Amino acid sequence: MSARPALELTALTAGYRDVPIIHDISLALAPGSITTLIGGNGAGKSTLLRAIYGTNRWFSGQIVYRGEDIHALEPSERLRRGIAFVPQGRCNFPSMSVAENLKLGCYTLAARLHRPRIDRVLSLFPMLRTKWSSAAGNLSGGEQQVLEIAMVLVTEPSLLLLDEPSLGLSPKMQAEVFAAVRDIAAHGVTALVVEQNVHGALLVSDTAVVMELGRKFMEGPAASVRDDPRIREAYLGGNIKETIEA
Amino acid sequence: MTIDLAYVLELVLNGLMLGLLYALIAVGLALIFGVLQIVNFAHGELMMLGSFTMALLLPLFGLSYWPSLAMAVIVTALVGAAFYQFFLSRVEQTEFERSILITLGLSMVLLYGAQYIFSATPRMVDTSWGFEGIEIGAIRMTWTRITGGAVALVAFAALYVLLKWTQLGRAMRAVAQNREAALMVGLKPRVVSRNAVTLAAGLCGLAGGALAPIQLVQPGMGQAVIFKAFALVIIAGLGNIPGAIATSLALGMLESWIGGFYDMVWQEGSVFVIMIVAIILRPEGLFQARGMRVG
Structure with missing residues (x-):
């Protein structure tokens, strides 16, 4: 890759109080891309977004944004530098x-x-x-x-973190929110989105990252992740690990 | 008993003045509760501190009212800021019991500290205005009372403007309404909390300073007011500022009337009777859905 990533995580471990929830996450986001985070309940998707914005506890690893490790900065400082986070729920x-x-x-x-x-x-x-x-x-x-x-x-912001933006919305409203995200990314903003509507989100994303039990399980172009039989299986019910082992 | 109209009017005016000063205390309490989710039991002692600052500084400023009052506000606000920095900033949102113990402990330290230093003897505080006042017909009000009420009114207007129209005040309402959203827009809850405590303490200093020439100044004066202020804030609905002002005015009026026509005992107890009735009938407070909330 020629361009410097918009965000680069190296072996990031983070969680709440004394308990790490996500382990050893490494990830690079291409500038202006939309990445969807997929995973079951408790996979650590929201924890990952909060760790990038700094509203939970960092344990180890790097969060490099514009060539600087920002893990020690307060959320307000990260916002000033161009990272924005919209949490889940109202x-x-x-x-x-x-x-x-x-x-x-x-x-x-x-x-x-x-x-x-x-x-x-x-x-x-x-x-x-x-x-x-x-x-x-x-x-x-x-x-x-x-x-x-x-x-x-x-x-x-130059990096937008969205946690479940379509949760509880009507299908029409969901489509509008997806369209808005795509529109924002078209202006050069990098987006990392957690979505419960996996099919809808993968259609507008460039890249997909699959998380399972606090770790990165799979990463790839949205189209190929969408066609992966394990993903198709997992989102028809059951979790990914069980599917592989079976 | 024949009721003299001038007497009734005097009671109303005195009640209004008293209610406005109560409201300064109650509003600060509501503000701290809204932003920090902490019930500040040391709030009455902050007012007492304002009164003592006023009492001690008046002779130094040649009994002149305004510089002494200004210093009472500044000193109390700074004590509030230090109080936040050293104690309250260490309390997490979820640690309600710790916050009660810390503020209650501080209340005791200030109360008995003041008693040790200044003795419990009530002192009369004199200003250069003395007992001068205005007389309209048979009604008489001293300048210190008129000024006390006016100062409180100006403070409320300023507080309204601050909370409604400035980012500083909006930030306080924001943290009170949704902490996660406050982080989302880049607020620093600690800075906002410190500002809120400093502001609330300053209001206490103003009330204490204005009360000093009106009432006797003594270390226990905060205790007498604080439980009434709790009752007011609860009657109004926790965190509701206009509600707290309205109930304070009503209480001041009520106390003045009861004090004017009945025994002192009824005056002190009435607010708590109303509080209990209000809690049973309207658990969310009388002014639940309206007005500018900070919680």
Whole structure:
């Protein structure tokens, strides 16, 4: 590969308090690519995203972003450097208006940038303009998901980590979120996405990484992972290990 | 008993003033609870600290009110910041019991420390205004009372602007509403928490300083107020700032009326009776769904 990876993990081990959840993960993300993380419940997908953003505990290994190991930086510092993370579930300020939520999204930016950046995400997601004064908690699930993505997009990140962006959304809304992710990546943003809708996610991704029991199990172009019989088997039921052993 | 209109009006005005100063305490308590999920039992002692700072500095500033009040706010706010840095920052969100023990312990240390240094004898605090005031007909209010109420009103207006329109205040509401989302947008919960404690302590200093020339200053004065403030915050719904202000005003008024017409015993007990009734009827607080929340 000629271009420097957008993110490079080397033997990363991380978890919560005294318990490592993910072990020895090595991974390189190509700039502007979309990578989907696949794996069963408890495989450590969310833990991996949190470790990259720094909201859980690092044990060992490297997280190299733009040539610098960032494992000791606070999340706010990582955000300032261009890494953004949208956690799973509803992650906004429910009793504040959409406007206030977006202004808080601008928290790490200089004041003069707030207006233009918010205008830009509003043109990307016009729905938010119509809900400008509504409390975030009164938006539909899909609208809240879009709002949360917009709240980090105002920082114009170069690496976007999304945890289950389509969870609980209608199929139509899911398609819109996938389209938005593809649109964002087309502007050069690298995306690492955890998805429960594996088929839908693989269709829009370049690369897929399969995790199992806290370790990386498989990695490859999305198309070939999609056609892998073990993956097809696993997502029709049962976990991957059992499938291989059988 | 004939009820004299001027007397009733005087009671209302005094109640309003008292309620505004209670509200300064209650709002700080609500703010700390909202942002840190900690019930600050040392809150009343911070107010007491404000009163003593005012009492000790007034003679140094030639009895002049404003510089002494300003210093009371600054000193108390700095003590609050140090309190956060050395003690509260070590308490995790989930360690509710530890937070109670730490703040309760600190409350005791401050209370008995003040008693050791200043003795328990109540002291009268005099300002250059003395007992001067304004008289409209039969109603009389001293300048210290009028100023106390006015200062509290200005503080609320400033607090509203801060919480509603500045990133500093928005950040406090944000951490109170969703910590994970706060991390997502790059807030540092520790910095926001320190700001909230400093601000709440400053409000205590303001209330304590303003109360000093109105009430007797003594080390136990915080204890008398703090449990009322807890009751107010609970009646309003934890973390609800406008609710806390409204209930504080109502309480000040109620106390003033009861104190004016009945025995002192009823005055002290009434708020807790209301609190218990409120908890049973409206467990989420009277002002649950409305207003600007920090929790």
